[in-house]
Amino acid sequence: MPLARARRALALLIAALLVLAACQQGQPPTTGPVTQTGGGEPDPDGELVTNLGSEPDTIDPHKASFVHEIAVIMSVFEGLMSLDPQTLKPVPAVAAKDPEISADQKTWKFTLRDGVKFSDGTPVTARDYQRGFLRTCDPRTAGDYAFVLYVVVGCEAWNNMDLRTATTAQIEAGRDAVGIRVLDDKTIEFQLAEPAAYFGSIAYMWVGMPVKQESLDKGGERWTEPETYIGNGPFKLVEWKHNERMVFERNDSYWRGAPKVKRWTRVMIQEGATAFAAYRNNEIDVLGAAAEDLRTIEADPELKSQLSDVEGSCTFYIGFNAKRAPFDDPNVRLAFARSFDRDGYISDIQKMGTSANGGFIPPGLPGYDKDDAVQRYDPAAAKDLLAKSKYAGAPELQNVKFTYASNARTKTRVEWLQQQWKNNLGVTVVADPVDATAYTQLVKRQETTPLMFILGWCADFPDQQNWLTTVFHSSGISKTGWKNEKYDALVKQADQEPAKDRRDAMYLEASRMLSAEAPAAWLYYVSGKLLIKPWVKGVTTTALDSVLGQFRMWEIYVTKKG
Amino acid sequence: MLTYVVRRLLLLIPTLFFVAVVTFALAHAAPGSPFDKNPDRPLPAATIERLERLYGVDRPLHEQFLLYLGNLARFDLGSSLVRDRSVAEIIGSQLPVSAQLGIQALLLALAVALPLGVISALRQNTAVDHASMVLATVGTTIPSFVIAILAIYVFAVHLRLIPIVGWGTPKHMILPTVVLSLGAMAFLTRMTRASMLEAIRQDYVRTARAKGLPEQVVIVGHVLKNALIPVATVVGPATAGLITGSFIVESIFNVPGIGREFVLSITRRDYPLIMGVYLLYAFLIALANLAVDIVYAALDPRIKAA
Numbered sequence: 050m051p052l053a054r055a056r057r058a059l060a061l062l063i064a065a066l067l068v069l070a071a072c073q074q075g076q077p078p079t080t081g082p083v084t085q086t087g088g089g090e091p092d093p094d095g096e097l098v099t100n101l102g103s104e105p106d107t108i109d110p111h112k113a114s115f116v117h118e119i120a121v122i123m124s125v126f127e128g129l130m131s132l133d134p135q136t137l138k139p140v141p142a143v144a145a146k147d148p149e150i151s152a153d154q155k156t157w158k159f160t161l162r163d164g165v166k167f168s169d170g171t172p173v174t175a176r177d178y179q180r181g182f183l184r185t186c187d188p189r190t191a192g193d194y195a196f197v198l199y200v201v202v203g204c205e206a207w208n209n210m211d212l213r214t215a216t217t218a219q220i221e222a223g224r225d226a227v228g229i230r231v232l233d234d235k236t237i238e239f240q241l242a243e244p245a246a247y248f249g250s251i252a253y254m255w256v257g258m259p260v261k262q263e264s265l266d267k268g269g270e271r272w273t274e275p276e277t278y279i280g281n282g283p284f285k286l287v288e289w290k291h292n293e294r295m296v297f298e299r300n301d302s303y304w305r306g307a308p309k310v311k312r313w314t315r316v317m318i319q320e321g322a323t324a325f326a327a328y329r330n331n332e333i334d335v336l337g338a339a340a341e342d343l344r345t346i347e348a349d350p351e352l353k354s355q356l357s358d359v360e361g362s363c364t365f366y367i368g369f370n371a372k373r374a375p376f377d378d379p380n381v382r383l384a385f386a387r388s389f390d391r392d393g394y395i396s397d398i399q400k401m402g403t404s405a406n407g408g409f410i411p412p413g414l415p416g417y418d419k420d421d422a423v424q425r426y427d428p429a430a431a432k433d434l435l436a437k438s439k440y441a442g443a444p445e446l447q448n449v450k451f452t453y454a455s456n457a458r459t460k461t462r463v464e465w466l467q468q469q470w471k472n473n474l475g476v477t478v479v480a481d482p483v484d485a486t487a488y489t490q491l492v493k494r495q496e497t498t499p500l501m502f503i504l505g506w507c508a509d510f511p512d513q514q515n516w517l518t519t520v521f522h523s524s525g526i527s528k529t530g531w532k533n534e535k536y537d538a539l540v541k542q543a544d545q546e547p548a549k550d551r552r553d554a555m556y557l558e559a560s561r562m563l564s565a566e567a568p569a570a571w572l573y574y575v576s577g578k579l580l581i582k583p584w585v586k587g588v589t590t591t592a593l594d595s596v597l598g599q600f601r602m603w604e605i606y607v608t609k610k611g
Numbered sequence: 612m613l614t615y616v617v618r619r620l621l622l623l624i625p626t627l628f629f630v631a632v633v634t635f636a637l638a639h640a641a642p643g644s645p646f647d648k649n650p651d652r653p654l655p656a657a658t659i660e661r662l663e664r665l666y667g668v669d670r671p672l673h674e675q676f677l678l679y680l681g682n683l684a685r686f687d688l689g690s691s692l693v694r695d696r697s698v699a700e701i702i703g704s705q706l707p708v709s710a711q712l713g714i715q716a717l718l719l720a721l722a723v724a725l726p727l728g729v730i731s732a733l734r735q736n737t738a739v740d741h742a743s744m745v746l747a748t749v750g751t752t753i754p755s756f757v758i759a760i761l762a763i764y765v766f767a768v769h770l771r772l773i774p775i776v777g778w779g780t781p782k783h784m785i786l787p788t789v790v791l792s793l794g795a796m797a798f799l800t801r802m803t804r805a806s807m808l809e810a811i812r813q814d815y816v817r818t819a820r821a822k823g824l825p826e827q828v829v830i831v832g833h834v835l836k837n838a839l840i841p842v843a844t845v846v847g848p849a850t851a852g853l854i855t856g857s858f859i860v861e862s863i864f865n866v867p868g869i870g871r872e873f874v875l876s877i878t879r880r881d882y883p884l885i886m887g888v889y890l891l892y893a894f895l896i897a898l899a900n901l902a903v904d905i906v907y908a909a910l911d912p913r914i915k916a917a
Contacts, residue, residue: 098776107695191665193646196658209661273695291696291704292867293778316776319871320862326763327775486643486880493647493656 089586089608091309097585097607099335099597100324101315104292108273110258111184112192119255120596124297124313125168125280126258129159129178129237130249134591134600137415137511139249143173143259143281143304148252154244154547159252161235167261168285168300175237177259182229182239185256188212188220194256197509200248202228202240244545246552247512254510283308283603293317309587309606334585334607335597338578340400346580355582360413361575362592363507364405367466368569370498372530375445379566380438385476386424386570388431389469395573398465405571408560409506409516412574413592416513416556423564424571428473435474446476452491452499455482459503498528503572511593513556514544521563531568584608612908619901623894630893631683631886635676638877638885644668645692645880666692668882679886689883698887702869706891709856709868712784716792717853721846724796728803729835735808743800750797759790759863778867787864791857795849802845806838813837840910847903851895855888 105118110126113119131142141147145162165173184190186204189212199205207223215223228240241248251257261279268277275286283305284297297313318324321339328336329352338346338356346352369376369385376382391404403412408421440446451467453459460482467478481499483491491497492504504527509515518540519525523532536559543555564571579597581588586608589601598605645668646659663669667678682689688698731740766773766786773782810816811834819829856870869888876884907914 104694106691106693109695112695188661188665191662193658193662209657212665270695290867294776316865317867318776318865320865322760323763323775323863323865326768329768330771330775332774332776484641484643486641486647486878489647490643493659 089584091586091606092609094311095309095607096312096314097310097335097605098314098316098333100318100327100333101295103317103319108278108286109190109192110255110260111181111187111190112194113255114193116595120315120599121286121295122255122258123282123596123599124284124602125278125282125286126255127280127282128253128255128257129161130252132250132253132511132591132593132600134589137413137591137593139253142253143178144252148249150547154246154545155241157239157241157248158232159237159239161237162304163235165281165304166302167259167279167281168302169279170302171261173259173281174234175231176234177261178237178257179229179231180262181258181260182256183224183227184260186227187224188215192256194254197251197254197256200241200243200245200251202226202242204228205242244547245514246544246547246549247510247514250510250512284313303603305603308603328580328582331582334582335588336580338401338580343400343578352580355580356578357581359577359579359590359594360403360411360592361507361577362411362414362511363505363575364409364411365503365505365572365575366405366409366569367572368492368498368502368504368527368529369567370500370530371532371568372495372498373500375438375440375443375449376500378438378440380434381440381446382567382570383424383565384431384434384438384474385470386567387427387434388473389466389570390426391571391573392426394462394465398462399573401577403574403576405573407571407574408564409521409569409571410513410560411592414508414511414516416516416553416560418557418560421561421564423561424567431474435476449476449478449500450481451478451501452481452483452488453503454485454488456485462503492528495528495530498530505575507575508593513553513560514540517556517559517563518544521568527568529568531566533562533566536562536566612905616901616905619904623897626897627890627893631680631890632676634886634889635672635679635882638880638882639672639675641877641880643880645882647880668692679883683890688887691881691884693879693881698883701872701884702887702891705867705869705872706855708778708866709861709870710854712787712791712866712868713850713853713856715784715788717795717846717850719788720792720796720799723792724799725803725842728800729807729830731800731804732807732811732838733830740804743804747797747800750793750800754859755790755794755857756859756863758793759786759860762786762790763863775865778865783864787860787866790864791853791860795853798845798849799842802842803838806841807834810834810838836910840907843903843906843910847899848896851892851899855892855895 101120102117105113105121106115107113108118108121110122113122127142129142129144130139132138133140143161143165144159146160149158150156161173161175167173182198182201185192185195185198186201186208188208188210195204195208199208203223203226207227210220210223212220230238230240232238239248259281264272264277264279268274272278275289278286281304283300283303285300286295287298288294288296294314294316297315299308299311301307316327316333318327318333321341324333324336325339325342327333346356367385369382371377371382391406395402395404406419406422406425408418410416410418412419435441435446451463453463460480463480467480470476470478478501491499492502506516506520506526520527521531521536522540523537539555539559539562543552543559546552546555579590584607585605587601587604587606588598589604590598591600593599596602644659644663646662660669667675679689688702690697691701694701727743731743734740763775763786767775773786777783816829816833819833855873856866856868858870858874860866861868861870872884872888873892876888
């Protein structure tokens with residue numbers, strides 16, 4: 050489902066609304082991880098300072114949805130599975146080995162490795178994981194991300210229970226119906242409602258983090274304060290000065306061994322210019338570079354040498370309302386998609402990012418299709434498509450309304466696109482800015498979906514299902530109104546297909562079909578640049594990082610600051 | 612005097628009620644929901660409905676409002692809809708930061724503006740006067756975000772005198788205090804100058820001089836005292852504005868204050884937080900105005916606090 054919805058969102062939201070550059074750490078790389086290796090002795094008392102961007106609304110793993118919230122959770126907790134930073138495939142973490150999957154693909158059994166402990170020294174059991182997963186499904190938790198577990202039997206029904214009318218007995222019965230069973234201290238079993246080959250990837254997510262009953266009992270609503278926020282991950286939270294900073298220290302009982310960094314402070318600087326100044330002042334060690342600072346960075350040899358590329362896990366697209374004229378004609382949609390210069394867009398407007406010369410799924414994630422040329426920029430072909438459409442020369446092609454969340458950045462994007470369509474296609478598009486929250490309201494229901502709109506999508510977990518099914522299946526997140534029964538059937542079939550090759554092939558076919566039918570035009574893939582001080586080493590980044598080096602956090606070290 | 616103050620304080624209740632009605636109506640009139648967190652990544656409609664049901668945001672507005680008032684009467688400001696914290700806790704931890712910064716800025720502004728305004732008026736059309744008016748104009752016209760970012764680059768990045776990260780030490784407070792005070796400082800300087808010039812031409816000043824009073828006594832006792840009345844009028848609301856923080860200054864200097872909440876609570880449709888911060892603001896403005904009225908009486912015997 051929806052996304053990492055809120056995940057990268059904070060950055061987008063704040064930037065959009067307030068033109069504050071928010072936390073860029075959540076912009077991860079993909080093709081081949083960036084690694085700062087070698088050189089220098091690790092400082093055993095090394096301290097790392099990074100920017101969290103802003104105060105997290107919550108750091109409860111079963112409620113969180115924003116990237117800076119997940120960054121905290123992923124530092125303090127560890128799931129049954131993790132991801133391999135090279136391939137982004139799920140690999141066992143606290144689970145001792147790959148899950149045992151039943152023949153019908155609906156029962157998944159995970160066995161915990163021995164000796165895994167919480168940072169207070171108590172052992173982690175299958176019951177702690179069950180408690181965590183159940184909390185996510187629990188309607189009383191009111192988490193945003195419960196939907197990713199709806200594939201587990203009973204989770205959706207329980208989560209949607211109306212608490213105003215439900216009795217305590219009904220709520221308990223709802224919980225007991227959820228297909229998550231503890232077989233013994235070391236074994237946990239999930240019953241899925243349908244085969245879901247991607248469930249191993251879900252098992253790495255924050256929604257399944259273990260939690261101690263004692264933390265919940267002692268801390269109550271406030272269990273996320275440092276005293277009771279006890280996890281089993283590489284770091285522990287030792288201080289949280291609200292709106293100012295969070296301080297983490299290495300967890301000496303971490304099962305892989307204590308991380309090499311002793312202390313990791315995350316400050317909360319929202320304003321991009323301030324964060325950049327703090328980086329230059331050596332007050333923070335790592336910073337996601339903002340597009341507006343690139344010229345300064347390029348002009349300074351020292352800063353330039355500290356810059357590395359990171360690819361992201363998000364795609365921005367222009368959606369078309371396929372139920373309304375003129376976009377009910379696929380030729381018109383494809384004509385619009387093929388008539389703007391994506392490379393020019395990146396160099397003129399976006400400055401940072403990668404041209405969407407491929408399909409919906411961005412580079413670095415499974416399912417990226419670099420050979421998908423269906424929507425490539427080709428004004429001549431676009432004109433032909435338009436001429437072929439039933440709206441050729443019709444008044445519907447004039448004054449096409451393009452609705453967007455009003456802010457300076459998006460305004461520039463929309464104006465540039467208007468010009469492209471005018472020049473290359475001869476159609477006039479009218480900009481229709483609306484308040485950001487109102488915009489969100491509009492795009493979430495089919496009845497109110499604008500004729501044209503801009504949206505982004507970011508990976509929740511690395512699997513095609515999270516893109517092709519979650520977004521563009523006719524019951525998915527995207528409210529373009531586009532429905533193609535062949536596409537729907539194909540992605541559903543792929544979701545359940547256990548054989549990887551066959552599954553990938555089906556998704557590839559669906560992805561091409563999607564580009565050709567063009568309910569949306571791929572605008573650009575998000576990617577970013579990280580500034581890393583030379584004394585920070587051992588960083589392996591991936592496209593899915595919420596926090597620096599998320600999948601190899603314990604390997605990061607700092608040398609003595611020369 | 613005491614009855615006057617008590618009466619004014621009682622008048623606060625209907626005022627705040629009115630503010631609550633208007634704020635509540637406007638906040639809810641804006642489209643969207645507190646759970647529409649991200650324009651680019653909407654939650655599924657079913658999830659939003661579930662959350663709205665859970666938090667009671669789907670109930671009829673008058674019902675929600677009555678519920679809110681009931682809680683307010685028990686001094687319960689409710690919990691933020693988007694954060695894991697209560698409104699009282701957010702205000703309680705962030706207001707003192709802004710208040711301290713605001714009071715410092717106000718004192719600085721007054722300490723500079725009053726003497727500067729007085730001197731400019733007394734030396735009207737001299738170099739001193741022109742210089743202070745240029746400063747005052749610059750202070751009003753250059754936006755604080757420009758000055759703030761410039762200040763960071765000069766004092767933190769180039770001179771390395773001031774740390775950027777962190778909060779709480781005097782070093783951290785210098786720049787935001789100065790930048791925050793500039794606007795008020797410039798405005799108050801002009802105000803003091805104009806009002807001094809006005810007072811200096813009054814008949815009672817001529818009378819004072821004619822009866823042979825020393826010039827200092829004339830200036831301090833007659834001109835300045837009367838000139839301060841209009842200044843006091845604007846200092847009241849300015850105080851309320853300063854202690855509730857500035858979105859821009861707090862964002863750029865990374866101050867953990869309440870100023871940012873004024874904007875963020877609205878854009879996020881966090882209804883309880885919107886109500887909390889705006890009622891607080893209204894309350895502070897009302898208090899400031901009351902304080903101004905009391906000061907009037909002290910400055911001008913013709914004005915009776917009756």
